Amino acid sequence: xxxxxxxxxxxxxxxxxxxxxxxxxxxxxxxxxxxxxxxxxxxxxxxxxxxxxxxxxxxxxxxxxxxxxxxxxxxxxxxxxxxxxxxxxxxxxxxxxxxxxxxxxxxxxxxxxxxxxxxxxxxxxxxxxxxxxxxxxxxxxxxxxxxxxxxxxxxxxxxxxxxxxxxxxxxxxxxxxx
Amino acid sequence: xxxxxxxxxxxxxxxxxxxxxxxxxxxxxxxxxxxxxxxxxxxxxxxxxxxxxxxxxxxxxxxxxxxxxxxxxxxxxxxxxxxxxxxxxxxxxxxxxxxxxxxxxxxxxxxxxxxxxxxxxxxxxxxxxxxxxxxxxxxxxxxxxxxxxxxxxxxxxxxxxxxxxxxxxxxxxxxxxx
Amino acid sequence: xxxxxxxxxxxxxxxxxxxxxxxxxxxxxxxxxxxxxxxxxxxxxxxxxxxxxxxxxxxxxxxxxxxxxxxxxxxxxxxxxxxxxxxxxxxxxxxxxxxxxxxxxxxxxxxxxxxxxxxxxxxxxxxxxxxxxxxxxxxxxxxxxxxxxxxxxxxxxxxxxxxxxxxxxxxxxxxxxx
Amino acid sequence: xxxxxxxxxxxxxxxxxxxxxxxxxxxxxxxxxxxxxxxxxxxxxxxxxxxxxxxxxxxxxxxxxxxxxxxxxxxxxxxxxxxxxxxxxxxxxxxxxxxxxxxxxxxxxxxxxxxxxxxxxxxxxxxxxxxxxxxxxxxxxxxxxxxxxxxxxxxxxxxxxxxxxxxxxxxxxxxxxx
Numbered sequence: 258x259x260x261x262x263x264x265x266x267x268x269x270x271x272x273x274x275x276x277x278x279x280x281x282x283x284x285x286x287x288x289x290x291x292x293x294x295x296x297x298x299x300x301x302x303x304x305x306x307x308x309x310x311x312x313x314x315x316x317x318x319x320x321x322x323x324x325x326x327x328x329x330x331x332x333x334x335x336x337x338x339x340x341x342x343x344x345x346x347x348x349x350x351x352x353x354x355x356x357x358x359x360x361x362x363x364x365x366x367x368x369x370x371x372x373x374x375x376x377x378x379x380x381x382x383x384x385x386x387x388x389x390x391x392x393x394x395x396x397x398x399x400x401x402x403x404x405x406x407x408x409x410x411x412x413x414x415x416x417x418x419x420x421x422x423x424x425x426x427x428x429x430x431x432x433x434x435x
Numbered sequence: 436x437x438x439x440x441x442x443x444x445x446x447x448x449x450x451x452x453x454x455x456x457x458x459x460x461x462x463x464x465x466x467x468x469x470x471x472x473x474x475x476x477x478x479x480x481x482x483x484x485x486x487x488x489x490x491x492x493x494x495x496x497x498x499x500x501x502x503x504x505x506x507x508x509x510x511x512x513x514x515x516x517x518x519x520x521x522x523x524x525x526x527x528x529x530x531x532x533x534x535x536x537x538x539x540x541x542x543x544x545x546x547x548x549x550x551x552x553x554x555x556x557x558x559x560x561x562x563x564x565x566x567x568x569x570x571x572x573x574x575x576x577x578x579x580x581x582x583x584x585x586x587x588x589x590x591x592x593x594x595x596x597x598x599x600x601x602x603x604x605x606x607x608x609x610x611x612x613x
Numbered sequence: 614x615x616x617x618x619x620x621x622x623x624x625x626x627x628x629x630x631x632x633x634x635x636x637x638x639x640x641x642x643x644x645x646x647x648x649x650x651x652x653x654x655x656x657x658x659x660x661x662x663x664x665x666x667x668x669x670x671x672x673x674x675x676x677x678x679x680x681x682x683x684x685x686x687x688x689x690x691x692x693x694x695x696x697x698x699x700x701x702x703x704x705x706x707x708x709x710x711x712x713x714x715x716x717x718x719x720x721x722x723x724x725x726x727x728x729x730x731x732x733x734x735x736x737x738x739x740x741x742x743x744x745x746x747x748x749x750x751x752x753x754x755x756x757x758x759x760x761x762x763x764x765x766x767x768x769x770x771x772x773x774x775x776x777x778x779x780x781x782x783x784x785x786x787x788x789x790x791x
Numbered sequence: 792x793x794x795x796x797x798x799x800x801x802x803x804x805x806x807x808x809x810x811x812x813x814x815x816x817x818x819x820x821x822x823x824x825x826x827x828x829x830x831x832x833x834x835x836x837x838x839x840x841x842x843x844x845x846x847x848x849x850x851x852x853x854x855x856x857x858x859x860x861x862x863x864x865x866x867x868x869x870x871x872x873x874x875x876x877x878x879x880x881x882x883x884x885x886x887x888x889x890x891x892x893x894x895x896x897x898x899x900x901x902x903x904x905x906x907x908x909x910x911x912x913x914x915x916x917x918x919x920x921x922x923x924x925x926x927x928x929x930x931x932x933x934x935x936x937x938x939x940x941x942x943x944x945x946x947x948x949x950x951x952x953x954x955x956x957x958x959x960x961x962x963x964x965x966x967x968x969x
Contacts, residue, residue: 293529429781458681547966607968608964704831708917
């Protein structure tokens, strides 16, 4: 697995990132962690419980930047390990084809996705995880929902920036949006 | 896993299948067994070594019919277990979307795929396998090839009915056709 | 365009089809007709207004069987012409990869899709149409809905057999499920 | 259609782009222009004839950056119009899902794609064009090849940076790699 971190010399410092965010779209990945039954059917979707800068509680997908000289699949692995812990055993898909792309614009309404900090373009993947998940960093917890719960208004309204829409797209892609 | 077999009462007898083959397209699945590295990159593709009715040796994908009242993912599991043995641990994809469909026509040239016995339409999937493969039934052996070997003329010419083309499509889908 | 029809000699008679329906999964296609803006964004989805055998009004996708010796893309063209008329100018996709497959089972609940007559497996495609649509046969009308209308409970409850779910999957695939 | 150009104030100047290229992956799109027959089968692939900085002649896909605040589909439209002229009538796909992503690394061998100037991640799309193509800017000509010609060694060796591989992946995706 890659040893890259976002603070490794050679990548953007916080100030440089701030500057770049004003100039170019930033490349992201979004991962939807899922549990499968033995026939491959999605039984549960994992959502991170986060506390935003304003203290608001929200649920989120695994998400983050792709670094310079980092393969997209290594970025997926890095963010999954960062958010789910080292024993989650994520199965990054063999195909690099994302199930969709999510274009987060700083102005709401251009697309269903919104990020006030930046214009980010994210390639989104469904990632089965078979191991034990132990959220780290800024996530308080990882909660597993059934597909029906995950697309319910209650969960949807706890997701921000359009990630609720992205989650429904993932559920549709795996045939579990009812 | 499904308990269905092709000889269970209620499904077509050999004579009835023969008759149906003359009337309707038959629904098939094709599976391309692969080994992945820890980042999800395909390192090897598994091909069955078969002996045809005419004694000719050929290499083949895992392939077979979908039965009445059988889900496509259960058909995939059944054929993978039949061809790779009970300890192969195939990971049938979460998404029901095939990477392509292969239309086998009895007349050569309509599509790249050809089956003299019938008009079959096959949904094709790439399936990672992590366990121990022990080919059964009419397969002599399962041989693992690197993506480069699998798309080489030598291996391609040992595949029949257009399965060499289907294999190259699978490799392209996982980003390993060079 | 193909000259095949479902009554051409060589294909199943109604009685033979009835018999086959009891023995094998039947191969279908589903098409979701859409209008696009100049940048390719889906602005409208077309739904057929049908009257069922019991007199109930319902909305439906373009749907039907694949015939013996017929390519899937020719089956799509045939059903689109049958349901939308000869001047609809459907743009059948270049890629044979369906956005999903819908498995209609005679028993409800196995999958989200249900067909009391038969076990049908349908490959589903989004098809832009640029021409003038004039529904024929058993369809009373073709009505264009915005993506938001099409996924609303009011439209969803007028669709049967799980086609409302399939429509939402199509909208998710084109990034228009909100 | 978007009025953005790469020299509009607010986007990166050449010097700033040079600097950014050293820090972050740059977001790109690749488009494979195709001609379709009436059933949607790819009959021809369009390749640009270019002269590189070193005077070498090469064949290339339509390719370029995604700008700040530009949707991916608008970037596709902009580059297609720039390279094929204003009367090409490209049909940007309804689905934002690329058929693959191409990761161009400055160091050869990390992936099949290579760009000595930068780390670029490109979302790749097959785009039918129905109009009259008139290449502009640095392209000398646009030449249409059959799928068989496009995947031949002669054409493949005229493509650089791994675009020959990307072209074969596109052909595989549309079922035309033989």
